[in-house]
Amino acid sequence: MWIGIVSLFPEMFRAVMQYGLVSRALAAGHLDIRLANPRDFAADKHRTVDDAPYGGGPGQVMMAEPLAQAAESLAARTHTAPRRIYLTPEGRPLNQQVVEELVVCDSLILIAGHYEGIDERLRTNACDDEVSIGDYVLSGGELPAMVLVDALARRIPGVLGNAESLAHESFTAGRLEGAHYTRPRLWRGETVPETLLSGDHAAVESWRARSAFKRTYERRPELFKGRPLDAHETTFIEDLQKGGDHA
Ligand code: ADE
Numbered sequence: 001m002w003i004g005i006v007s008l009f010p011e012m013f014r015a016v017m018q019y020g021l022v023s024r025a026l027a028a029g030h031l032d033i034r035l036a037n038p039r040d041f042a043a044d045k046h047r048t049v050d051d052a053p054y055g056g057g058p059g060q061v062m063m064a065e066p067l068a069q070a071a072e073s074l075a076a077r078t079h080t081a082p083r084r085i086y087l088t089p090e091g092r093p094l095n096q097q098v099v100e101e102l103v104v105c106d107s108l109i110l111i112a113g114h115y116e117g118i119d120e121r122l123r124t125n126a127c128d129d130e131v132s133i134g135d136y137v138l139s140g141g142e143l144p145a146m147v148l149v150d151a152l153a154r155r156i157p158g159v160l161g162n163a164e165s166l167a168h169e170s171f172t173a174g175r176l177e178g179a180h181y182t183r184p185r186l187w188r189g190e191t192v193p194e195t196l197l198s199g200d201h202a203a204v205e206s207w208r209a210r211s212a213f214k215r216t217y218e219r220r221p222e223l224f225k226g227r228p229l230d231a232h233e234t235t236f237i238e239d240l241q242k243g244g245d246h247a
Contacts, residue, residue: 004075006038040070062118075109085108114140214240217240
């Protein structure tokens with residue numbers, strides 16, 4: 001997957017590009033990330049990229065042209081037409097479903113804004129999509145772009161090994177992950193659930209399913225909306241309501 005990023009602070013992307021999973025995806029050639037700074041496309045010697053809003057009011061607005069040229073310089077470096085995404089709190093909320101939808105794109109351009117926002121004409125003419133990482137306002141789109149890059153990288157085929165299997169992870173099956181334990185068996189007086197030590201694979205699988213179900217039911221019951229519960233899940237709920245489940 002090819003990702004171009006338009007940002008006033010390209011250096012910030014070292015945080016994801018030099019460490020962990022994204023750096024591995026880059027090194028293995030699963031991912032290619034290119035950066036462009038709108039300041040390099042400013043028309044004046046002060047490298048101005050923002051100006052006061054028409055109509056007055058506080059703050060500055062990022063001008064359309066330097067952003068457009070930065071995005072176009074990136075698009076010229078890829079063979080497929082990139083999907084251009086502006087990161088903004090007004091965008092559609094990012095969730096695993098949106099990640100799955102975007103990861104099939106051959107190329108993306110992520111536009112990180114600053115100040116009070118960007119000129120509306122760039123949004124309507126040079127962006128295909130707008131994405132928000134949550135209902136809170138950050139000072140710029142760099143962190144949201146990094147969040148999206150990380151979430152995408154781990155879904156690119158070949159990036160995660162079998163050991164990091166996706167089969168049970170949160171949201172893949174429309175529910176949260178359950179509890180995990182590792183050595184030591186006794187930690188500060190608290191032991192590991194007996195079933196996990198039993199060596200009985202079927203019992204372990206069932207314990208994990210119940211643990212995941214319980215967590216989802218207690219924390220995010222709305223994740224069950226829109227799909228019918230199977231027989232096991234109905235039994236889990238009955239157990240939970242009776243207070244009889246210890247997963
Ligand atoms: N830019 C500023 N805040 C943001 C958010 N919550 N999501 C995406 N982009 C943003």
